[in-house]
Amino acid sequence: MAKIVIDPITRIEGHLRIQAEVNDGRVTDAWSSSTMFRGIEKILQGRDPRDAWYFTQRFCGVCTTVHSIASIRAVENALDITVPYNAEMIRNLIIGIQVVQDHVIHFYHLHALDWVDITSGLKADPVKSAALAASLSDWPLNSPTYFKGVQEKLSTFVNKGRLGPFANAYWGHPAYKLPPEANLMATAHYLEALDWQREVIKIHAILGSKNPHPQTFVVGGMAIPIDPASQNALNAEKLAEIGELLKKARRFVEQVYIPDLLAVASYYKEWAGIGAGIGNYMTYGEYPREAGGKKLWLPPGIILNRDLSRVCPVDHRKVAEYVDNSWYEGDGKPLHPWEGSTEAHYTGPAPPYDMIDTNAKYSWVKSPRYEEKAMEVGPLAKILVAYASGHAPTRGAVDMVLKQLGVGPEALFSTLGRTAARGIETLLVARELPVWLGNLTASIGGGDYTAHNNERWDPADWPAEASGYGFHDAPRGALGHWIRIKEGKILNYQAVVPSTWNASPRDARGERGAYEAALVGTPIADPNKPLEILRTIHSFDPCLACAVH
Amino acid sequence: MKRASGDEKQIPGEEEFGSPFWEKRGVSRRDFMKFCTAMTAALSLPSSMIPRVAAALENDNRISIIWVEFQSCTGDTEALLRASSPTVAEIVLDVLSIDYSETIMAAAGHQAEEARARTIKERAGKYIAVVEGSIPTRDNGAYCCIGGRSALDLARELCNNALATIAVGTCASYGGIPAAAPNPSRAVGLSQAVPGATVINLPGCPVNTDNLVATIVHFLTFGRLPPVDGKGRPLFAYGKKIHDNCERRAHFDAGQYVEAWGDQAHRKGHCLYKMGCKGPATFHNCPIQKYNEKTAWPVGSGHGCAGCSEPAFWDTMSPFYRRLPNVPGFGIEATADKIGLGLVAAAAAGFGVHGALNALRKDREPGENTREEG
Amino acid sequence: MSSQCKFKRYIWELPVRWSHWVNAACIVILAVTGLFIASPASVGRAPSAFSMGWVRFVHFVAAYTFTVSVASRVVWSFLGNKYAAWREFFPLLTAKGREKTLAMLRYYLFMDKEVPETIGHNPLATTAYALLFFLYLLMIVTGFSLYATHAPQGILFTLFGWVQVVFSTQSIRLIHHLSMYAIFGFVVNHIYSAWLMDIKEHGAEVSSMFSGYRFTIHRKDD
Numbered sequence A: 001m002a003k004i005v006i007d008p009i010t011r012i013e014g015h016l017r018i019q020a021e022v023n024d025g026r027v028t029d030a031w032s033s034s035t036m037f038r039g040i041e042k043i044l045q046g047r048d049p050r051d052a053w054y055f056t057q058r059f060c061g062v063c064t065t066v067h068s069i070a071s072i073r074a075v076e077n078a079l080d081i082t083v084p085y086n087a088e089m090i091r092n093l094i095i096g097i098q099v100v101q102d103h104v105i106h107f108y109h110l111h112a113l114d115w116v117d118i119t120s121g122l123k124a125d126p127v128k129s130a131a132l133a134a135s136l137s138d139w140p141l142n143s144p145t146y147f148k149g150v151q152e153k154l155s156t157f158v159n160k161g162r163l164g165p166f167a168n169a170y171w172g173h174p175a176y177k178l179p180p181e182a183n184l185m186a187t188a189h190y191l192e193a194l195d196w197q198r199e200v201i202k203i204h205a206i207l208g209s210k211n212p213h214p215q216t217f218v219v220g221g222m223a224i225p226i227d228p229a230s231q232n233a234l235n236a237e238k239l240a241e242i243g244e245l246l247k248k249a250r251r252f253v254e255q256v257y258i259p260d261l262l263a264v265a266s267y268y269k270e271w272a273g274i275g276a277g278i279g280n281y282m283t284y285g286e287y288p289r290e291a292g293g294k295k296l297w298l299p300p301g302i303i304l305n306r307d308l309s310r311v312c313p314v315d316h317r318k319v320a321e322y323v324d325n326s327w328y329e330g331d332g333k334p335l336h337p338w339e340g341s342t343e344a345h346y347t348g349p350a351p352p353y354d355m356i357d358t359n360a361k362y363s364w365v366k367s368p369r370y371e372e373k374a375m376e377v378g379p380l381a382k383i384l385v386a387y388a389s390g391h392a393p394t395r396g397a398v399d400m401v402l403k404q405l406g407v408g409p410e411a412l413f414s415t416l417g418r419t420a421a422r423g424i425e426t427l428l429v430a431r432e433l434p435v436w437l438g439n440l441t442a443s444i445g446g447g448d449y450t451a452h453n454n455e456r457w458d459p460a461d462w463p464a465e466a467s468g469y470g471f472h473d474a475p476r477g478a479l480g481h482w483i484r485i486k487e488g489k490i491l492n493y494q495a496v497v498p499s500t501w502n503a504s505p506r507d508a509r510g511e512r513g514a515y516e517a518a519l520v521g522t523p524i525a526d527p528n529k530p531l532e533i534l535r536t537i538h539s540f541d542p543c544l545a546c547a548v549h
Numbered sequence B: 001m002k003r004a005s006g007d008e009k010q011i012p013g014e015e016e017f018g019s020p021f022w023e024k025r026g027v028s029r030r031d032f033m034k035f036c037t038a039m040t041a042a043l044s045l046p047s048s049m050i051p052r053v054a055a056a057l058e059n060d061n062r063i064s065i066i067w068v069e070f071q072s073c074t075g076d077t078e079a080l081l082r083a084s085s086p087t088v089a090e091i092v093l094d095v096l097s098i099d100y101s102e103t104i105m106a107a108a109g110h111q112a113e114e115a116r117a118r119t120i121k122e123r124a125g126k127y128i129a130v131v132e133g134s135i136p137t138r139d140n141g142a143y144c145c146i147g148g149r150s151a152l153d154l155a156r157e158l159c160n161n162a163l164a165t166i167a168v169g170t171c172a173s174y175g176g177i178p179a180a181a182p183n184p185s186r187a188v189g190l191s192q193a194v195p196g197a198t199v200i201n202l203p204g205c206p207v208n209t210d211n212l213v214a215t216i217v218h219f220l221t222f223g224r225l226p227p228v229d230g231k232g233r234p235l236f237a238y239g240k241k242i243h244d245n246c247e248r249r250a251h252f253d254a255g256q257y258v259e260a261w262g263d264q265a266h267r268k269g270h271c272l273y274k275m276g277c278k279g280p281a282t283f284h285n286c287p288i289q290k291y292n293e294k295t296a297w298p299v300g301s302g303h304g305c306a307g308c309s310e311p312a313f314w315d316t317m318s319p320f321y322r323r324l325p326n327v328p329g330f331g332i333e334a335t336a337d338k339i340g341l342g343l344v345a346a347a348a349a350g351f352g353v354h355g356a357l358n359a360l361r362k363d364r365e366p367g368e369n370t371r372e373e374g
Numbered sequence C: 001m002s003s004q005c006k007f008k009r010y011i012w013e014l015p016v017r018w019s020h021w022v023n024a025a026c027i028v029i030l031a032v033t034g035l036f037i038a039s040p041a042s043v044g045r046a047p048s049a050f051s052m053g054w055v056r057f058v059h060f061v062a063a064y065t066f067t068v069s070v071a072s073r074v075v076w077s078f079l080g081n082k083y084a085a086w087r088e089f090f091p092l093l094t095a096k097g098r099e100k101t102l103a104m105l106r107y108y109l110f111m112d113k114e115v116p117e118t119i120g121h122n123p124l125a126t127t128a129y130a131l132l133f134f135l136y137l138l139m140i141v142t143g144f145s146l147y148a149t150h151a152p153q154g155i156l157f158t159l160f161g162w163v164q165v166v167f168s169t170q171s172i173r174l175i176h177h178l179s180m181y182a183i184f185g186f187v188v189n190h191i192y193s194a195w196l197m198d199i200k201e202h203g204a205e206v207s208s209m210f211s212g213y214r215f216t217i218h219r220k221d222d
């Protein structure tokens, strides 16, 4: 038996450490810990609830919008504020393009190198790469000259002997299976995606003033005014610019991301049988279709034990967090977030250390459970629930992917399924974004310039006490913020974040979190180069700053 | 032929720098020139410096960067991914050698640590350290560990061997959000954690990537860090208040203010002073440099500045929708005016009672024994 | 006026009186304009209007005037007569001063029925003036350090910029704002006390600040 540690897990957000037991070439047990704590929930206490979004937004600079959305929704819920239709549509555009950009970055820059051996691309024949690419899509850049250029660039870089961020990786590992021409193609698109993401996320700058960390959120709506007759407001010119960027976003997703995803997946089909994990999936639903945000485009729901025939409803009161294996004070009782607390109490090893004793508390991540059950959240959960609920666009996209790969829906319960579901979500959202832009444009065209509901802006108009929650289905999954307000101040604030669910340590009863469960059974060719662990962990797109906050 | 002032080496004239180096990398001469011009402007250097900036960038000896993240949200790394001139792809392949960055590097675990250790050893005194995120000091730094070592320990090793350290973002510069009251992990900024290190601060939440690139270009061009203000920030980017460069300033002076989100004044782009804008208290070049390739910036888009480039802004600039901070020790609803007026009213009431009592009392006339001498 | 106060004496020299009334006028102007700066009304009709600009301009002109006036009073406390001298403001430093202050305090607290005579400053009042001068200084330092930020390369910033590093700009704004109310608190007390002493002491308190003369029980050379 070998005990291995991977710390830092790289190509993720934040500080994640995996300790695992490997027996006969397989992971037999695993522990997921985060080793960084800030305590923003505590910092929020006593502050103005209207400021909360600006603080929570700094939970994470990768999913830069999501905690502002969840936060303002929580405050709006507590104070019973109805958000105007235009503001909902603007928020949808911001949320949607975040999903698209974040997922593409994840696929190419955080996950691809688990499947793609860049160095093998040097041996590729650019003509073959072009032929391969042409067989997948008619993306105009995919020419032999283009791939040759990329290859030359790469070889100049490699020949200088300084590999920078690509140094010391698992290149040449036996688990890499792509032929050289596919590796070259993916490498070229790795670089292209870097430029593309920078462009399309300008939608955040147009609607939100900047990215990362947009700054036009505000409780009750949006702080970007609407006025077709003003240069200082959302006007026709800006809407048109967004429209262009949305086209660009959609083209890349349809013609580069999805074809690459399918091509890579087709070489790694055995990963459709690895990394399933818990088998319970939860999503809060997303994309309001009307003012007030009750009707959602993607449905909320829970799937238990991989049973796609039944979708259970979600009730926020059934969420509770354990801290039995987390470095916080607590008496063993799971707490609903309104009652939750975040009192740090570190009992782990004093640094520097080699091992964290996993028989004691071992992480800064709490263990959220839904009715005592561990849940997996994320694109896979969203897609499964939408699929099982009969959401037509989702059914179409999922069936297309399954057909192309020649596998059945059960293949989705896996590492590969997670990665594919992320692509499917991206595709769905990239196609729906223009619809929301159209709705917004039509509403403005109809003379409605309202983007903010002022009725309860002034704390003098608030009840003495209020509590609320805000849901948002973020790129990494189901996100909830819970707030209690007393006399205009935050009395308690708790966030239960997608990566909190997925990265959670064991709960009081010893049930594993999603990462831990998914790792059990993972094959390991070489315990010194645990590439396979990275594949499954990366398939979740971990974000530990989110998870702990 | 142009010559830089002083004893500088000969600078190639414009006609000479067709930049084969960059052309080989698919960057046209025009784009390269545009970039050098933009950088020179961002650095507030005279345009006569353009050739010199260009010469520095043509150097093939890519400088080694070790980018570490401590108590960060990765917002500053994300900001770097939005860099446009040079683009992040160019930065990674051509301009710098990013030898360690957890967010983008291929290696993980021990292999990642090895890559960092090797760079520190082989390039001691020659690499630039970039630090993102604050450093916790509570419980010996156990609140942020990487590979079993505390951020504090890692930062000391990293910065003490570096040629220079750039603290990116407000967290690394001054402690940022983890250090907001009550600072649960006792987080501090880099220069406080590693007092002897040569640090330049690039606060902002996150850093404006243009300022980061410009700082590095300055370094490559002149071999030293740009001049800084009293808070360790380069003057080229933090030398003026938002308020003094703000496109809404005319409305401030005119007396035209947004009174509610979405009102006429808001739609017309009037001043956000009454919505709590902290532009008058914030040094940063947002109005000039803007974000995402000069697409927009917070005040331009309709929300007040939150003062994100100032030390302790989380505590001093909040509540964000009020102009003045809360008075320490008083509740959130007790504004400076309420407290001040209360004080004056109390004084007036006190003396009013005193006056009434005085009117009732009967004094003795001042006499010999109470006279004042002299 | 008491029949016993029959000797007219020159107490407040011209610079004392001038700086007193210049300060008082400046404070009124600074407070009015300052309150507008703190919560302006949207009075501008067009972007070319300059209402906040003018208000701030008036604030700064008054600020300079005030600063010069305060500085000249400080200088005069070394040049002027003994009633103007800086020692007057720290009565608590001498045994005799303490005794006089106590007597005045007893009168204020209704413990004594007889008001002690003061020819120059009322010692209780001068203690308050010392605090007030500290507030003046605070307003000047915080005011100029805020003002200086518009030109961080300028000489004013060289003089006052350190304040921005030691305290945050926001704390300085808050201190500047709150100290105004502290000055108001003083003024309420001060005008009341001037009036009180005027009737009780019968020494022409109030008019002395205009004319310079007070009436005393004893002749100067007694």
Ligand code: HEM
Pocket: C016, C020, C023, C024, C025, C027, C028, C073, C084, C120, C121, C122, C125, C126, C129, C132, C187, C190, C191, C194, C195, C205, C206, C207, C208, C209
């Ligand atoms: C903004 C308003 C005012 C301020 C800040 C102020 C401040 C001062 C100060 C600092 C002194 C000490 C003078 C010196 O030694 O230089 C003083 C003295 C005096 N002030 Fe005022 N003053 C104000 C308004 C007034 C008004 C309205 C009156 C008349 C009703 C008045 C009557 C006097 C008198 C009689 C003295 C001399 C009393 C003594 O020192 O015992 N003051 N005042």
Ligand code: HEM
Pocket: B280, B324, C027, C030, C031, C033, C034, C035, C037, C038, C059, C060, C063, C064, C066, C067, C139, C140, C141, C142, C143, C144, C146, C147, C173, C174, C176, C177, C180, C183
């Ligand atoms: C007794 C004297 C003074 C009073 C009562 C006074 C009062 C005020 C008040 C109430 C404000 C608004 C503060 C806020 O809410 O932000 C203000 C702002 C200001 N005052 Fe004064 N002030 C005085 C002296 C000065 C002096 C000597 C200066 C020096 C130049 C000065 C410069 C300023 C500046 C620059 C501001 C604008 C601050 C900002 O918003 O950034 N003040 N003053």
Ligand code: NFV
Pocket: A013, A060, A061, A062, A063, A066, A067, A474, A475, A476, A477, A479, A497, A498, A499, A500, A542, A543, A545, A546, A547
């Ligand atoms: N987990 C997580 Fe996030 C997301 N998506 C947030 O809620 O990444 Ni930073």
Ligand code: SF4
Pocket: A058, A061, B071, B072, B073, B074, B075, B076, B132, B133, B168, B169, B170, B171, B172, B176, B177, B204, B205, B206, B207
């Ligand atoms: S400064 Fe802001 S963007 Fe940077 S790490 Fe801190 S919170 Fe994130």
Ligand code: SF4
Pocket: B242, B243, B244, B246, B247, B248, B249, B250, B252, B270, B271, B272, B273, B277, B278, B279, B280, B299, B305
């Ligand atoms: S919007 Fe803010 S920075 Fe701009 S002029 Fe108004 S107060 Fe100043």
Ligand code: F3S
Pocket: B204, B205, B242, B282, B284, B286, B297, B298, B299, B304, B305, B306, B307, B308, B309
């Ligand atoms: S909040 Fe920050 S981004 Fe600029 S406008 Fe204000 S300094």
Ligand SMILES: [Mg+2]
Pocket: A041, A494, A495, A496, A497, A548, A549
């Ligand atoms: Mg939480």
